[in-house]
Amino acid sequence: MKKIIEIIPNYSEGKNLAIMEEIISPFKKAGIFLCLLEMDKDYNRSVVTIIGEIDTVIVAMAESALLTSKLIDLNHQSGEHPRIGAVDVIPIVPIRNVNEEDCQEAVIRLAELISSQAKIPVYLYNKSATSESRKLLPNIRKGEFEGLELKMKNSDWFPDYGESKPHPQAGAVAIGVREPLIAYNIDLNTSDKMIAEKIARKIRFSSGGLPFVQAKAALLRELGNAQVTINLTDYHKTSLAKVFKRVEEEARRLSVKIVASEIIGLIPQEALQLSLQEIDCQFTNKSIADTVKLSREYFLLRNFSQEKILDYYLDKILGEEL
Secondary structure, three states: OOOEEEEOOEEOOOOOHHHHHHHOHHHOOOOEEEEEEEEEOOOOEEEEEEEEEHHHHHHHHHHHHHHHHHHOOHHHOOOOOOOOEOEEEEEEEEEEOOOHHHHHHHHHHHHHHHHHHHOOOEEEOHHHOOOHHHOOHHHHHOOOHHHHHHHOOOHHHOOOEOOOOOEOOOEOEEEEEOOOOEEEEEEEOOOOHHHHHHHHHHHOHHHOOOOOEEEEEEEEOOOOEEEEEEEEOOOOOOOHHHHHHHHHHHHHHOOOOEEEEEEEOOEOHHHHHHHHHHHOOOOOOOOHHHHHHHHHHHHOEOOOOHHHEHHHHHHHHHOOOO
């Protein structure tokens, strides 16, 4: 049985499609499903979602990182999203017939390949972290690319793999095993980023808000909306419905409204169904199509389809030989 993982590399390029098409070209091979390429001009960031056989995916990811080191120059890049690298973070998530130990081995192999082939130093984070201070991505990103050279001179921040100096164009990368995470953004009918920051402060756990919620503010200049950008790290403990409701309540207090929301990457169908059951106790597990329809209605999801649901791809993978 094939060992199937999901990886979600985040690249610090959200404007040039031609560059991103070249960067993701290693993922267009047998044994890999290139599920999503999501580019955001305001964040100047792309999130790519890949599902496939563990060994094939790791080799392809190392090839992509090498391309990234040649095609993205962080000395001339900026955006709403904090970053330390051209390929900024590579989460690895176990999916089918694979355990955490298998994924930890894959992390180490990938770190060795990227640090040796692309000459990009690597930090291990989340479940792969080698110290408590490296578990949380914001700690690793603190100071961003511009502060990385000085940061790396401190022995507390020597990389786990590679030389203790940034790649001159590509910076560094964080790699780690993590649980499924829901990246969820909520748009407000205001261009005032400070309002979004006030709401983010109220809902994030580190400020006394909801458990398993990380949140900050962003401004979508193209749409003219401030956005509360959220990572939900355990949807069993804090649901999408709870997050949406809390943001709605805080927005009302500040005389603004939610106008839309979006999922970045993939979301397990179960996460949506559990939330829909909270809203409507009569709701029973339905098809992916029904789940999509109701989720759009209740959570004002934009650009949302079955292609955003993890189970849609698992059905394809299980239905054919990888």
